[in-house]
Amino acid sequence: MARPSRLTLARTEVCAVFEASPQKVYSEAELSGVLAEHRSPWRLADRTTVADLVNFLSDKGLSCIVLTAEKYRRELRRYVWGTPSVYEVALSLHSRAYLSHATAITLHGLVPTAAPSVYVNVEQSPKSLIATPLQQSRIDQAFSRPQRESNLTYRTAGWTIRMLNGKHSNELGIETMTLPSGETVRVTGLERTLIDIVVRPRYAGGTAAALHAYRVARGRLSPQRLVSMLKRLDYVYPYHQAIGFLMAQAGYTESEYADLRNIGITYDFYLLHGASNQTYDLNWRVYYPRDFNEIPDQ
Secondary structure, eight states: OOOOOHHHHTHHHHHHHHHHOSOOEEOHHHHHHHHHHHTTTTTOOTTOOHHHHHHHHTTTTEEEEEEEEGGGTEEEEEEEESOOOHHHHHHTTOTTOEEOHHHHHHHTTOSSSOOSEEEEEOOOOOOOOOOOOOOHHHHHHHHTSOOOOOOOEEEETTEEEEEEOOOOOSSTTEEEEEOTTSOEEEEEOHHHHHHHHHHSGGGGTOHHHHHHHHHHHTTTOOHHHHHHHHHHHTOSSOHHHHHHHHHHHTTOOTTTSHHHHHTOOOSOEESSTTOOSEEEETTTTEEEETTTTOSOOO
């Protein structure tokens, strides 16, 4: 009879480590780290590899999923213990990733149904920008064409994960949220989420979804915190006008959006890039799609 392998002899201890860990999704490098950390207490030989560990655990709770980015001809493998949510799988794609936009408004309970894609943001490196005076012609030109969108999309097991490279903010407004399943995820907080979906409404399901989110957030949103965060984000364009317009449309009181108005309303602005059939709100000087109010208040 063949002697049992050292992994087999350490089966109870090996499985216990994965069962006890809050982490349920691993890259190959992370599994290598687990193996290196526990090689001695598990009494494993130096020749035991990550592949050996994966093969050993393949019928004990560890499985492999493949994420494919067809446009970039890229394929990633993740090893999952048990049945983690797609959110944890998405966050495993980058060490600094956090959930945002349509996924964030879903997790904050601001929309009636979950988006078909999971949105993950990884901030860009800090950039030195040359300040130039904002001009109406620059705004008009920038918003006359569709907004650039990320093309890096991974697909796996019926899910689409969309990777975004957001503005560097030193992770302003990023929070840790515990899901009903017990999983802990990094996600934009309420005020940061409501700013992000105005800056990139297409990643939130459109302007109608953004309006709905503002309606549901009424009574939970801190206007003071939102304005403070918006100023720290320091966008070139006057997004405060679009936010103020949405708050007014969503039924907020004038006192709740007074700080936004006090920033100043100097330019005509747009709720959406490249929109046709627009109308104009004189109060906030914002152009918006005529049909943006199609999602009813719920």
